[in-house]
Structures are given as structure tokens and as C-alpha cells.
Amino acid sequence: MRCTSDNPKTAPHSDEQKHPSLGSAKLFGNVQFIYELILAQLELQSLGAAFDMTDEFSSFTLLNVVDNERLRRRVAYFQTINGASSDYSLISRKNRTRSVNQYLTHWMYPYKGKFHPQMIRAALNIIGLESGETVLDPFVGSGTTALEAQLLGVNCIGLDASPLCVLQSKVKTASHEVARNIRAYCEELPRLEQADVALENAALDLVPSTADQRIQDFFHLAKLIALSDSVRRRKDFASAFVSRTKLMTQSIMDYDEIRRELGLSLGRVVIERGDARALPLSDNSIDGIITSPPYAIALDYIKNDAHALQALGLDTHEIRRQFIGLRGRMNERVHLYNEDMKRSLEEMARVLKPNKFALIVIGNATYRGSTLESVELIAKHANEIGLRLTKSVNKTIFGLYNVMQKEKVLIFKKDEECI
Numbered sequence: 001m002r003c004t005s006d007n008p009k010t011a012p013h014s015d016e017q018k019h020p021s022l023g024s025a026k027l028f029g030n031v032q033f034i035y036e037l038i039l040a041q042l043e044l045q046s047l048g049a050a051f052d053m054t055d056e057f058s059s060f061t062l063l064n065v066v067d068n069e070r071l072r073r074r075v076a077y078f079q080t081i082n083g084a085s086s087d088y089s090l091i092s093r094k095n096r097t098r099s100v101n102q103y104l105t106h107w108m109y110p111y112k113g114k115f116h117p118q119m120i121r122a123a124l125n126i127i128g129l130e131s132g133e134t135v136l137d138p139f140v141g142s143g144t145t146a147l148e149a150q151l152l153g154v155n156c157i158g159l160d161a162s163p164l165c166v167l168q169s170k171v172k173t174a175s176h177e178v179a180r181n182i183r184a185y186c187e188e189l190p191r192l193e194q195a196d197v198a199l200e201n202a203a204l205d206l207v208p209s210t211a212d213q214r215i216q217d218f219f220h221l222a223k224l225i226a227l228s229d230s231v232r233r234r235k236d237f238a239s240a241f242v243s244r245t246k247l248m249t250q251s252i253m254d255y256d257e258i259r260r261e262l263g264l265s266l267g268r269v270v271i272e273r274g275d276a277r278a279l280p281l282s283d284n285s286i287d288g289i290i291t292s293p294p295y296a297i298a299l300d301y302i303k304n305d306a307h308a309l310q311a312l313g314l315d316t317h318e319i320r321r322q323f324i325g326l327r328g329r330m331n332e333r334v335h336l337y338n339e340d341m342k343r344s345l346e347e348m349a350r351v352l353k354p355n356k357f358a359l360i361v362i363g364n365a366t367y368r369g370s371t372l373e374s375v376e377l378i379a380k381h382a383n384e385i386g387l388r389l390t391k392s393v394n395k396t397i398f399g400l401y402n403v404m405q406k407e408k409v410l411i412f413k414k415d416e417e418c419i
């Protein structure tokens with residue numbers, strides 16, 4: 001298959017066509033799904049490369065002269081460009097877990113329904129976000145978009161209705177800035193391990209309330225992860241807290257190290273509690289949107305995280321009322337979900353700059369035995385409010401088999417004139 005670049009600056013000229021192979025891009029071995037192959041091609045195209053696919057779908061021949069160094073630094077699905085390791089292959093090696101995509105701080109907190117980080121790096125490339133521009137994720141969840149944007153030098157605004165999501169997204173993207181201070185506090189951990197006290201409180205006593213907020217947030221999240229371990233895996237809190245804190249500290253040290261090794265110029269990240277139906281942002285102010293709305297109608301996020309939300313001192317009934325997909329009962333719930341989805345889409349259209357892109361990952365969930373046609377609803381409403389569907393890619397999902405098997409990656413472009 002041959003593909004030429006959409007980018008007029010880099011489309012092949014007759015001179016270049018005399019040199020059909022000007023380089024190579026080798027896919028990661030774990031790229032195994034059709035949607036990944038499609039996204040890999042879209043990212044190459046957006047980065048200005050024309051290519052041929054070769055070698056049983058494991059590598060591409062580059063056909064035009066693009067900025068190979070920029071390609072090497074930005075790609076998500078390619079292990080090497082012209083034989084040189086991509087930045088992503090070096091970043092994703094900094095992984096303290098057994099799961100290939102949970103590198104750096106991505107693993108922190110067991111959140112259901114996370115994005116695959118590699119896909120988000122590719123998405124940032126596909127919608128053409130440059131370093132210094134700003135991406136919005138109005139349903140930031142566990143912070144995947146924020147962390148991937150930060151690594152690529154793209155600024156990110158992440159909002160979520162859940163204070164637990166706000167906390168984890170902040171910790172994942174800010175703790176590396178105070179990694180050494182955090183490591184110094186960890187010297188106290190052996191003392192805690194010995195302590196025969198109510199460790200849940202001792203865990204927080206580790207840092208004074210006057211300490212930098214990023215440090216306090218870090219230990220707060222460590223406590224919540226340990227709580228989650230003790231509730232879900234029946235581990236004892238003290239050892240869970242000590243081992244999680246050590247692993248978290250190693251992960252933020254890794255982040256700081258790779259940032260320096262690769263000379264990454266990180267994007268600025270702002271994470272706040274907010275409502276996607278009423279964004280605290282000006283019209284036409286955002287360069288791109290990458291998000292996935294709640295599957296809440298199928299997945300009860302509040303119930304899943306009740307122990308952590310309560311430990312944060314929050315009223316779960318109050319939060320439930322702000323959650324898209326959890327308002328109302330039975331048929332009213334479906335109606336409210338659809339209305340809330342439309343409102344959040346209108347808000348995305350309002351804040352996005354004209355001619356810029358919104359990439360939304362969404363599936364049709366099953367609720368009370370019926371399939372909800374959220375994909376169709378979103379696509380239809382988007383068209384009515386000036387967001388044109390430019391691409392739709394089918395994607396398989398895992399882990400939610402009973403409520404959803406497939407989802408779609410929808411890419412919309414905002415009209416020049418938008419209502």
C-alpha cells in the first residue's frame with residue numbers, strides 16, 4: 001500500500017520520486033490490531049511522511065524527505081526511524097510494572113477505562129498539535145491525555161468531575177518536579193513499616209501540612225492506592241503503603257531522568273475539577289481536543305472508587321449528581337445521559353478554534369439489555385453544531401466485555417463558521 005502525505009510542504013516532488021526509498025520506519029512488535037495500524041499510518045501522514053508498507057506489515061518505507069529527526073522524536077507506533085530508536089521507545093522502557101503501556105507514572109492508581117497511552121501520543125500527532133499549543137481533555141479521568149501531551153511539549157487542560165481523578169492526574173504530571181524532595185521523605189518509610197500505629201494516619205503524618213502541595217498530593221495518592229490494594233486485594237495497609245510509595249518514587253525519578261536524558265521540553269499541565277457541560281474556557285481558545293466521555297451509564301465510577309472518595313472526605317451522593325450517566329433511573333437515565341452528552345459536545349465545539357480537531361473515543365454501551373446508540377447520537381449532533389466527521393476508526397476494547405466490546409475513534413474538524 002502506498003500513501004502520500006497530505007501536507008503540501010512535504011508531499012513528494014518529482015526529484016524525490018527518483019529515490020523511492022529514503023528511509024524506514026519500523027513498527028513496535030506489539031502493534032497487532034487493525035486500528036493501531038490505521039493510527040500508525042495516520043500519524044506518519046500527519047507528520048508529513050509519504051510511505052509504502054513493507055515486510056509483512058512490520059515496517060514502512062519512507063518515500064519522501066521529511067524531517068526525520070522530528071519524526072523520530074514524535075512518533076508513537078514506531079520503534080525506530082532509519083534504525084535510530086524513537087523517543088517513545090526510550091520513554092516506554094521506563095516502566096516499573098508488568099504491563100507494557102503503564103510506563104512512567106501512568107500506572108499510578110487502578111482506574112478503569114483508561115486510554116492506551118500510545119494511542120494518545122499518536123492522536124496528538126494525528127490532530128497536528130505542535131509543542132506550545134494546548135489540548136483539552138474535558139473528561140481527563142486518570143490523566144492519560146495530560147501526561148502524553150506533557151511528554152510531547154503540548155500544553156494540556158484536563159478537567160474532571162471527580163476529585164479523585166483530579167488528584168491522580170496532578171500527581172502523575174507534577175510529582176517529578178519535586179522528585180528529590182519526595183525521595184528524602186521516603187527515608188522515613190522504614191520507621192513507618194515498624195510502627196505499630198494506625199498507619200493510615202501515620203502515612204499522612206510523613207509530610208507536614210506546610211510542605212509543597214505537590215508533595216502532599218503525592219503521599220495522599222500513595223495512601224489511596226494502598227487503601228485500594230487493601231480493599232480490592234486484601235493486602236495489609238502498612239506494607240501496601242510502603243511498597244506503593246517506593247514504586248511511585250522510582251517512577252517519578254524515572255520521569256525526571258528520561259526528561260533530562262532526552263532533553264524533553266515538557267508541556268504545561270493544568271488539572272482542575274470541572275464540569276464538561278460548562279467549560280470554564282473562552283470561545284475559540286483551544287487548539288485540539290482528545291477525550292473519551294464517561295461510559296458511566298454502563299460503568300459506575302462512583303461505586304468503583306467509593307472507598308477512595310470517602311477517604312478523601314467527599315460526599316459520594318453529591319458527586320453522583322454531577323456525573324454524566326449516573327443521573328436519574330431507568331429510561332430517564334438514558335434521556336439525561338444523551339442530553340448531557342449533547343451539552344458537553346456543544347461546549348467542546350464552542351471552545352475549539354475553527355479548523356482544529358476534536359478526537360473522541362466512544363462506544364455504544366449496553367444498558368438494561370439494550371444498546372445505546374451514543375456513537376450515532378454524537379456524530380449526528382456534532383454535524384448539527386459545525387463539527388464535521390473527518391475520520392472514524394473501529395477499535396476493539398478489553399475488560400468491559402459485558403457492557404461494551406467495540407468503540408470508535410471519531411475525528412471531527414470544526415467549521416470556519418460555527419454556530
Ligand SMILES: C[S@@+](CC[C@H](N)C(=O)[O-])C[C@H]1O[C@@H](n2cnc3c(N)ncnc32)[C@H](O)[C@@H]1O
Binds near residue numbers: 115139142276294
Ligand atoms: C471514560 S473516563 C475518561 C478516562 C480517561 N480517558 C483516561 O485515560 O483515564 C470518563 C471520565 O468522565 C468523568 N466525568 C463524569 N461526568 C463528568 C462531568 N460532568 N464533567 C467532567 N467529567 C465527568 C468521570 O469522572 C471519568 O473520569
